Amino acid sequence: MTQTTSNSDQKTKSNKFxxxxxGMLIVGSILGIVKYIHGKHHIETDDAQIESNISxxxxxxxxxxxTIKVKDNQFVKKGDTLIVIDxxxxxxxxxxxxxxxxxxxxxxxxxxxxYQSTTANTASAEASVLNVNAQxxxxxxxxxxxxxxxxxxxxxxxDNTITQQQFxxxxxxxxxxxxxxxxxxxxxxxxxxxxxxxKSSSEATHQQSLVSNAVVKQREADLAxxxxxxxxxIITAPTDGQVSKINAQIGQLLQPGQALFSVIADxxxxxxANFKETQVERMKEGLDVEVNADxxxxxxxxxxxxxxxxxxxxxxxxxxxxxxxGNFVKIVQRIPVKITFVDEDTAQxxxxxxxxxxxxxxxxx
Numbered sequence: 485m486t487q488t489t490s491n492s493d494q495k496t497k498s499n500k501f502x503x504x505x506x507g508m509l510i511v512g513s514i515l516g517i518v519k520y521i522h523g524k525h526h527i528e529t530d531d532a533q534i535e536s537n538i539s540x541x542x543x544x545x546x547x548x549x550x551t552i553k554v555k556d557n558q559f560v561k562k563g564d565t566l567i568v569i570d571x572x573x574x575x576x577x578x579x580x581x582x583x584x585x586x587x588x589x590x591x592x593x594x595x596x597x598x599y600q601s602t603t604a605n606t607a608s609a610e611a612s613v614l615n616v617n618a619q620x621x622x623x624x625x626x627x628x629x630x631x632x633x634x635x636x637x638x639x640x641x642x643d644n645t646i647t648q649q650q651f652x653x654x655x656x657x658x659x660x661x662x663x664x665x666x667x668x669x670x671x672x673x674x675x676x677x678x679x680x681x682x683k684s685s686s687e688a689t690h691q692q693s694l695v696s697n698a699v700v701k702q703r704e705a706d707l708a709x710x711x712x713x714x715x716x717x718i719i720t721a722p723t724d725g726q727v728s729k730i731n732a733q734i735g736q737l738l739q740p741g742q743a744l745f746s747v748i749a750d751x752x753x754x755x756x757a758n759f760k761e762t763q764v765e766r767m768k769e770g771l772d773v774e775v776n777a778d779x780x781x782x783x784x785x786x787x788x789x790x791x792x793x794x795x796x797x798x799x800x801x802x803x804x805x806x807x808x809x810g811n812f813v814k815i816v817q818r819i820p821v822k823i824t825f826v827d828e829d830t831a832q833x834x835x836x837x838x839x840x841x842x843x844x845x846x847x848x849x
Contacts (some may be wrong), residue, residue: 525766527846531818532757534777536838537749539723541566543715543738547573556729557672560721560747561794567732567744571717578714581707588703616672623665630658651714720722725749753836754825755787757819757844758797766848769791773823774845785833786826793820 547569554566628692637654725747732744755775759767767789775785796817823844825833 534840567719569717574714578710581710585703595693595696628659630661634658756825772847790822
């Protein structure tokens with residue numbers, strides 16, 4: 485009786501074991517089939533993070549911090565004042581630049597007036613030369629006529645047709661006309677020398693005027709630079725967003741190019757997922773993606789595959805792996821893929837922070 489009972493228990497245990505084993509095989513097979521079917525239409529990875537536009541706030545000019553208008557983690561709008569640098573030195577530089585510009589303009593006006601005066605003198609001297617030329621032509625006619633009268637009277641005096649007085653008058657007229665012509669030629673030479681000298685002076689004043697004009701433009705550029713540097717003493721938000729930890733204190737001396745903090749752009753988040761190089765074969769732009777954030781279990785964000793990086797993530801590292809060499813173990817590389825959200829609920833997207841870990845599921849057609 486006891487042996488029969490023992491055999492019955494063993495059969496019962498054997499049947500239970502077979503039932504459990506059969507159930508496990510069935511469940512495993514179902515899970516395997518589901519996993520296989522899912523893998524045919526989905527590609528997943530948990531090597532992904534939230535990214536965002538981060539605008540660094542950098543001091544463009546040096547100086548002491550006068551005022552800090554924001555606090556850590558504060559939301560700001562584009563153009564809001566963040567930090568004010570003491571502008572006393574920059575105001576003085578603006579005043580110096582304005583004074584230098586006024587002096588340069590005065591110098592330019594003086595050289596311009598001198599040039600205009602020398603230009604007028606040049607025109608007057610050239611007019612004098614033309615006038616002397618006209619007088620010379622008239623004097624040449626007078627000399628020709630005086631020579632004709634003298635030659636005629638010279639023949640007549642030999643025949644005693646005219647008096648000695650008439651002959652002497654013709655001779656005097658001839659000498660006077662020739663002397664006058666000579667004087668006119670001398671005046672012309674003097675006038676030409678004056679024109680040359682005035683033109684040389686005019687050219688010099690013109691060059692001086694050009695130099696003065698260039699100085700004015702330089703002083704205008706100096707003033708513009710001074711005003712620009714003055715404007716840099718007020719540091720404003722480059723975009724809407726949230727301020728990070730502020731690394732500045734009132735009274736601190738800032739250096740040009742010094743990073744103070746950052747502004748994380750509002751509503752500008754996306755995902756960078758690093759897929760294995762063996763997974764990207766079936767990927768293409770525009771595929772639907774489901775994003776699950778570790779910080780919000782059960783919350784699903786709709787997204788699309790935006791683009792695939794042209795290089796692996798390790799390509800630009802300091803010591804990129806060289807898989808072509810036989811001296812190294814071949815490592816499967818990761819390809820960064822950019823994924824953008826399509827959720828219209830911006831309030832939900834505000835929950836996401838740059839650097840959060842997420843899991844992405846790409847739906848393959």
